[in-house]
Amino acid sequence: MKLLTLATQDKTxxxxxxxxxxxxxxxxLCNVLTAVDSPLHFSAYTVSLVGxxxxxxxxxxxxxxxxxxxxxxxxxxxxxxxxxxxxxxxxLMRQIGTRGVYxxxxxxxxxxxLNWKELPWYWFGFDNFGFAxxxxxxxxxxxxxxxxxxxxxxxxxxxxxxxxxxxxxxxxLLAFFRNEMGxxxxxxLTDFKDILxxxxxxxxxxxxxxxxxxxxxxxxxxxCRWIAGTKLGRVVTAVRDQESRVRFLGYRVEMFKxxxxxxxxxxxxxxxxxxxxxVGIINPSEFTxxxxxxxxxxxxxxxxxxxxxxxxxxxxxNYSKTVLTGLMPDAWLFILGSLFVVITVxxxxxxxxxxxxxxxxxxx
Amino acid sequence: xxxxxxxxxxPLIALLMxxxxxxxxxxxxxxxxxxxxxxxxxxxxxxxxREKAILQLAEIKDAHNLAILQAxxxxxxxxxxxxxxxxxxxxxxxxxxxxxxxxxxxxxxxxHDALSKINLTNKMRGTLRKIIGELELSADDPKVRLAAxxxxxxxxxxxxxxxxxxxxxxxQDEAVRAAIKLTLxxxxxxxxxxxxxxxxxxxxxxxxxxxxxxRLNAMVEKDENGEFMEPDGDIRDLAKAALININSxxxxxxxxxxxxxxxxxxxxxxxxxxxxAITFGVMGVIxxxxxxxxxxxAYTTYVMQQLMPNYLGWSIILSIPAAFVISALVxxxxxxxxxxxxxxxPLETLLATFGVSLILQQSVRSIFSPLNxxxxxxxxxSGSWQINDFLSLTWNRFYILVFCLLVxxxxxxxxxxxxxxxxxxxxxxxxxxxxxxxxxxxRVDAMTFGLGSGIAGVAGVALSQITxxxxxxxxAYIVDSFMVxxxxxxxxxxxxxxxxFSLGIANKFLEPFAGAVLAxxxxxxxxxxxxxxxxxxxxxxxxxxxxx
Numbered sequence: 001m002k003l004l005t006l007a008t009q010d011k012t013x014x015x016x017x018x019x020x021x022x023x024x025x026x027x028x029l030c031n032v033l034t035a036v037d038s039p040l041h042f043s044a045y046t047v048s049l050v051g052x053x054x055x056x057x058x059x060x061x062x063x064x065x066x067x068x069x070x071x072x073x074x075x076x077x078x079x080x081x082x083x084x085x086x087x088x089x090x091x092l093m094r095q096i097g098t099r100g101v102y103x104x105x106x107x108x109x110x111x112x113x114l115n116w117k118e119l120p121w122y123w124f125g126f127d128n129f130g131f132a133x134x135x136x137x138x139x140x141x142x143x144x145x146x147x148x149x150x151x152x153x154x155x156x157x158x159x160x161x162x163x164x165x166x167x168x169x170x171x172x173l174l175a176f177f178r179n180e181m182g183x184x185x186x187x188x189l190t191d192f193k194d195i196l197x198x199x200x201x202x203x204x205x206x207x208x209x210x211x212x213x214x215x216x217x218x219x220x221x222x223x224c225r226w227i228a229g230t231k232l233g234r235v236v237t238a239v240r241d242q243e244s245r246v247r248f249l250g251y252r253v254e255m256f257k258x259x260x261x262x263x264x265x266x267x268x269x270x271x272x273x274x275x276x277x278x279v280g281i282i283n284p285s286e287f288t289x290x291x292x293x294x295x296x297x298x299x300x301x302x303x304x305x306x307x308x309x310x311x312x313x314x315x316x317x318n319y320s321k322t323v324l325t326g327l328m329p330d331a332w333l334f335i336l337g338s339l340f341v342v343i344t345v346x347x348x349x350x351x352x353x354x355x356x357x358x359x360x361x362x363x364x
Numbered sequence: 365x366x367x368x369x370x371x372x373x374x375p376l377i378a379l380l381m382x383x384x385x386x387x388x389x390x391x392x393x394x395x396x397x398x399x400x401x402x403x404x405x406x407x408x409x410x411x412x413x414r415e416k417a418i419l420q421l422a423e424i425k426d427a428h429n430l431a432i433l434q435a436x437x438x439x440x441x442x443x444x445x446x447x448x449x450x451x452x453x454x455x456x457x458x459x460x461x462x463x464x465x466x467x468x469x470x471x472x473x474x475x476h477d478a479l480s481k482i483n484l485t486n487k488m489r490g491t492l493r494k495i496i497g498e499l500e501l502s503a504d505d506p507k508v509r510l511a512a513x514x515x516x517x518x519x520x521x522x523x524x525x526x527x528x529x530x531x532x533x534x535x536q537d538e539a540v541r542a543a544i545k546l547t548l549x550x551x552x553x554x555x556x557x558x559x560x561x562x563x564x565x566x567x568x569x570x571x572x573x574x575x576x577x578x579r580l581n582a583m584v585e586k587d588e589n590g591e592f593m594e595p596d597g598d599i600r601d602l603a604k605a606a607l608i609n610i611n612s613x614x615x616x617x618x619x620x621x622x623x624x625x626x627x628x629x630x631x632x633x634x635x636x637x638x639x640x641a642i643t644f645g646v647m648g649v650i651x652x653x654x655x656x657x658x659x660x661x662a663y664t665t666y667v668m669q670q671l672m673p674n675y676l677g678w679s680i681i682l683s684i685p686a687a688f689v690i691s692a693l694v695x696x697x698x699x700x701x702x703x704x705x706x707x708x709x710p711l712e713t714l715l716a717t718f719g720v721s722l723i724l725q726q727s728v729r730s731i732f733s734p735l736n737x738x739x740x741x742x743x744x745x746s747g748s749w750q751i752n753d754f755l756s757l758t759w760n761r762f763y764i765l766v767f768c769l770l771v772x773x774x775x776x777x778x779x780x781x782x783x784x785x786x787x788x789x790x791x792x793x794x795x796x797x798x799x800x801x802x803x804x805x806x807r808v809d810a811m812t813f814g815l816g817s818g819i820a821g822v823a824g825v826a827l828s829q830i831t832x833x834x835x836x837x838x839x840a841y842i843v844d845s846f847m848v849x850x851x852x853x854x855x856x857x858x859x860x861x862x863x864x865f866s867l868g869i870a871n872k873f874l875e876p877f878a879g880a881v882l883a884x885x886x887x888x889x890x891x892x893x894x895x896x897x898x899x900x901x902x903x904x905x906x907x908x909x910x911x912x
Binding site for chain 1: 650702705706710711712713714715716718719720721722723725726727729730839843846847850881882884885888889891892893895896897899
């Protein structure tokens, strides 16, 4: 009952959730039940594309929690996504086993290629799916904790924080490009074979991954909504609006910020982990500052501080990206750039704000 | 004087020709009979006769003569098959550009098989080399003499040494004298006489010479049987002491070099960051398009070079004001078009200017193609300043360092002494009060932004000389330049300077231990940690301005 009230706070929100649930259930169900040539059957391309959008939506929503609710403009959110992706990638890498080009049961191909003799210690345990799942949330969470603990405690705020989060993801980008790091360097991790014993390329696994991504998104959405409604959520919103006032009221602002930051990083990690098996590769380019900035655009486009706005934004922007890069590859950066400008100057509340204004306009 | 192909290939010879053509009239006339006879023998004679002819030619001090000898040594002296004329030929793939060896007059192009080469034995080549060296040793230009000494030092025989000793006494130029002394001392190190050797080792340790260091090293090393290469213990100890002497200087030089590299990297950082320091520090505006404004400056340099391909040096110098104007105009357009709607919302400004940066990048990609464009370096900026064997500083980095300091001082003066500077500082300190006093804040904002952007353009000109000019040029520097500004303390230009140089030097000192990428990561991590400790940078703003 309580969940239902969370989901039905306003009309747009309900619509978005209904649509999400429909996509999550219908596409996989159709694909499992119908034959390949049936008109109800979705192509493998569509399935993985939709699955990808869903993980992006989860990523955007996690950033909205930090930026929209807590006022921290994190320009390095993509780093947590990538870390989650790498954790999943490492599991998938270990699953290849002897089917690699060099056929080594223990070492992934790139290590043999670099003449490594044994598995580095941080690769241990990743053959276990449970351990990998743990790492998917723990690795980004730990990084966010250390970084946030240092930053929030010394009251680094505003643009300073934005810039050092950007530096963080930039430093990670440089680090992961190094072959010595043991994460495949430039090429990253790819050529995955199967997940939990199922062929990763098969249609059913793809449908399943889509279903999981959609479910993760819906569950996370409800979770975030619930958090926003709790006392913690309210304090966090207060921090966004008047940080010093909240501090003077006796709250330990840094702890609230830290909590939200770490939680959002974990969500981003989950999104990354779902993203990697669907696209089949993870490489250091996920760490580029541009990627993190793009996430910010999704959220700004959809409307920050609403959670479902981030979902709308992520899907709309990425869908246009897919369509436009196909139609006119050179124009995409022009459009993305103009989106940044137009949204910030003319549409500070994004699509959701626009819809709300329209609804209100009609009511008056 | 006509420029023969030979002189085009060998500037040194061209120089010599010029020098000697002035002196030629006082000395032996080039067309004298013995000279022509010797050339004749060279043409027809047998190998021994040819050798004799060369020795005869050696006696004549004349530019033309030297050119012929050099051509002979390089295998460029030919005989035309039709009329048996002695010519100097340069291969131009289709045939030979030839010129008359006797008077240097150009004779046009002939086919490959129209000429036959004047062949030499190895012995003759050796003799020739020495003769040319000796002739050059008494050249008027100290640079030519220095080069001659260095060439002779490589395989000096008794005659050459005697010649060097003789020249050593006469030599006026400090550097040439030192080079002669070093060559003689190095020879003395192998002497039979222990006293001479000791003196040579003592003498050689004052020289910054790689050769001397190698020789001393050889003296203290053991061969594969564990025996010392140098049997004499006294000499060995002396050599060891001399090596320590040289090595300590070597270390000093290598630190100087590292500091120089650090300073030049710092200069690049400072150049790219001071424009940002103005827009970010003084106006509180985060301009993510700053890197792209630098890129525009670099492309301006490229276009200027395309417009005036024959005046490389001038095109670079003219690019500086051009880049300033272009970037400043684009900057003002950004400010008027976008940023002024977003004052007081720094995070939104960040996003909007980032959008602008994407648009600028893609525009450049559409106009100039996504490939890197190469910008040529003028002659006075290429090459390096060879101070001694161990220390050389590249000119382009040196000029950028100087340029960076110039720009910095100029900017400081603008902010301190001009009306605009006064207004900028007033608005930065208290916008409302400045407005109340009648300062047109909107105009000042636009001008400040234009100034910061213009400086970014100027930085782009400098960058075009050390990196590839491509659409991604700006992106590579944007994170770094933000780091510099934040590290130095926002709103403090001097802090930016100190931060840029110290980060540059730190980076270069870390590089030998950690490698280039890891050094960069370490510096980034250091800055992230540093900001935790001092969120307002090295030189934080004080007073009321710090609150905002």
